[in-house]
Amino acid sequence: MRRTFEAVPARTAREGEPFADSWWGRAWVAALESLSMDGARLARGRAYADEGKVAAITVTPGRVVAYVHGSRPRPYRAELRLRAFTDTGWDTLLGAVAAHPGHLSALLAKEMPHSLTDTARDADVRLLPGGDDLDPSCTCPDHGRPCKHVAALCYQTARLLDSDPFVLLLMRGRGERELLDELGRRNAEHSARERPAAPPVPPSLPAAEAWADRFLPPLPPPLPVPPHPDRAPSYPDLPGARDPLGLDHLATDAAARAHALLTTGRDPLAGLTPWQDAVRIAASRPTAGLTATTRALYRELAHATGRNTTDLARAVAAWRQGGAEGLAVLEEPWDPPAGPFDRARPLLAAAGFPRFTPRRNHLTHPDGSLQLRFGPDMRWYGYESDPGADDWWPRAAPQHDPVTALDALLAGDAVPDPEDTPSYVR
Template sequence: MSPNGGPAARPGPDDLRRTFEAVPARTSDADGPFAESWWGRAWVEALESLSMDEGRLARGREYADGGHVAAITVTPGRVIAYVHGSRPRPYRAELRLRSFPASDWDTLLDAVAARPGHLSALLDKEMPHSLVDTAGEAGIRLLPAAGDLDPDCSCPDRGWPCKHVAALCFQTARLLDSDPFVLLLMRGRGERELLDELGRRNAEHSARERPETPDMPSVAASDALADRFLPPLPAPLPVPRYPGEPPSYPELPGARDPLGLDHLATDAAARAHTMLTTGDDPLAGLSTWQDAVRIAASRPTAGLTATTRALYRELAFATGRSTTDLARAVAAWRQGGAEGLGVLETAWDPPAGPFDRARPALAAADFPRFQPRRNRLTDATGTLQLRFGHDSRWYGYESDPGEDDWWPRAAPDPDPVAALTALRG
């Protein structure tokens, strides 16, 4: 089956031959309308108007419902399929339909291109009533009437049509349901050719309707590129020492959260100020979690106000962390930025050298013995710890005795002795 529910089509050698796989027997709603779309039902009505024998039509519908129709091939002007009847060998059923001459196609395509909605509907596999009406106004009958269908079958039945052709007609209605381009192919044009031609004519039609614009003044390229004196650019304005303060956002019913707007404006100003003064973007390469920590760390450090606590809760919820995790990460960020956060969250194996020289240096300064583990040195009491970062600095951490609950403390330092001194101080 095709993605829109109709029979699947096998590709042919070109756009003018399409073969649709056989459709299995219907297992439900056998008494309902055979076609669901209005244009599919119009096809069935043309078939019923063609026949004067209700019995053959009923038998043909039973064949179609029962899956007796094999693969259907559609080419300009005809529909062909083998239909299994009462005998072991299937019959070759054929239905011919008049193809449009080139003049009719020109008239039809010009009329359709003038209505962009027609092209949109066809792309959605719809056949709008207005398209058929437009064709009718141009003197072109798109949907068939009884006299347009010419049946033929290899069976001995001389019915007009026989039950095998009737079954083919009913099954063709299901093809039309899922793809109205099948009808246009019967009339002589393939889908790709039609869409290309409609797109071209639609563009030409739009160009003809576009109002003319007056001639714009222009400058010759030689004049624009000629060497000439240009005065020096004025000196840039001095960068202020601190970012500006955002405006006050009142609380209004239905308005955005003033706290969120205040923070967005403050953060944008701080980011712009950093880029002006250093040339670096503080957000470049940050993950969502790192950016949340950065935002929380930008709030004032003197106590947690109600506003800051609300911000912590929202950032923690948005990143799937607890407020304690966020507070610890903020302490690490204030200690060393993104590198400080990495030291908090990721243990690693540093190379020999600076790390291995740290313990003798601490011992020479009369500090107690430290136990190494990966990039960390922990004192015997389990309350002080130094962590070696990728930036070759030592970061001080502190925990309550026996808690293994480490928090960043003091500023990092390339010298482990100075880092531990600051931590103990």
Template sequence: GERDLLDELGRRNAEHTARERPAALAVPSVPAAAALADRYLPPLPAPLPVPTYPGQPPSYPDLPGARDPLGLDHLATDAAARAHALLTTGRDPFAGLTPWQDAVRIAASRPTAGLTATTRALYRELAHATGRNTTDLARAVAAWRQGGAEGLTVLETPWDPPAGPFDRARPLLAAAEFPRFTPWRNHLTHPTGTLQLRFGHDARWYGYESDPGADDWWPRATPDPDPVAALEALLTGDTVTEAPDDTYVR
């Protein structure tokens, strides 16, 4: 009857539609046996030789709205130096530094012959970031250039050395016909109050100088295990640190 006719028409329409529908694309696949089979891979090429020196960053233009080119240069230069140290020694020599120590290290890496406008700006930014002033930073930079991290420790942290080299220093200075120095913790101060030797944890003597009556000590000269040699270097040296305010301080 009518119902059978409608069912037949529906069946034929479905078959016709199925014939016109495009076949689904085959999904690419790999047999499991082939995927798990051992394959030969050629050996990796030999590592490139380690560069003698860290690479230098490109020049960064000073463009409106762009990042500070000085900051980018410092960041890239420091990253290259640390990467080179990691590659050659397997360790980061600056990983344990505090933010203040790292700021001093960065400032000390700038050239010593004349403070440019960019270097003065760097001093101001680093001092502000660490809660110090530029004089504090300039003094700390002088200490870092004098003896690295230990030089900075000698500047900032008095300590009580054990008996031994510190106790023998005053007789050695007296034997060299120097005046009697006044001891305080790891410091030996000249009677004029203008010269001072500080004993470091590395068993070296660090020279300091101050204006008379100022008690404003600045690192000067090269440290030495011999207190007499350290004092002679202090007396004959002519080291100054250029401060970021365009004045010269010892």
């Protein structure tokens, strides 16, 4: 119910150019000019408006106020009052407007159709003011009606009305949100009244009775499950269309999930966090000789999850090593209970390996280049780092035996890349 508009900067007006662009803005100017008997004051007020001497304008029901800079250092407080509609007037106007859905559409587009003012006039409500509606006042010593400061305010208000006719409706007593809510409600009620009555419902009977004496043949056997999901269609790169790479990825991923559900009854995404799903998506792409497409995918997934591409690449290696369990081994150290973890060091020593240093679920080689991590699934995951760098990367497939896991790590049995894996396995 109170709107304040920033001061409009000065502009250079052309000779004979109307001050307002819209017909309703010009109607406001016409009301101002019909109020005045002194053309010189109006001309001076218009010049003040063009020169940007009108400060911020505040509009409330029935009132427009602004400070206007004149010839003295201290600005004058110019005010323009006009009559706000009564509740009865608003009820009459809104009822008439609701009967014309086009009026609401025009207002939403910041337009005021001529038919809206005609509707208001037919409802005996004058929406646009006349000269007798405006009541000016100013703190300046000039007793003109209006003085040049109020005239400048009026001209500048016409510009506000050009851009938003709801300013005029606020002057008349109702804010934009209140009006739109009320018009929406009244339009719905009006449409409901005009909607034809629903046809009578035909008589019905229970389904059991309808099918009681009907023979139904047995259902055909289900189709065989394909060995792998079909390839996604190719999407052209059209101007303004969605990213074809993104569409291809979504279609491929949806087909793979559907195939997994059909063959295993389990959704690969069930229970995954956004970060785990981002790692799963990146891991489904080949990284042997990273392509520009895969690098772009890594950048987008890392940005979307608040990580960097190195974090994502490391997590992808863990996912390929052991899926969600492998990622948890990378990111979540834990304290294993006594048992297999405690027996690992003697087994490694018996196999001729040096003494590994334990820390939580980690066993680290003395030179700091190899590490075994014990997972909650009771498997050993191999990790490798440059000596002393503490930059651990998953390297080998997990094993249930620590000696076998270390042998695989030393032999360089890397986690397979999807590029080398058949599509039906991927």
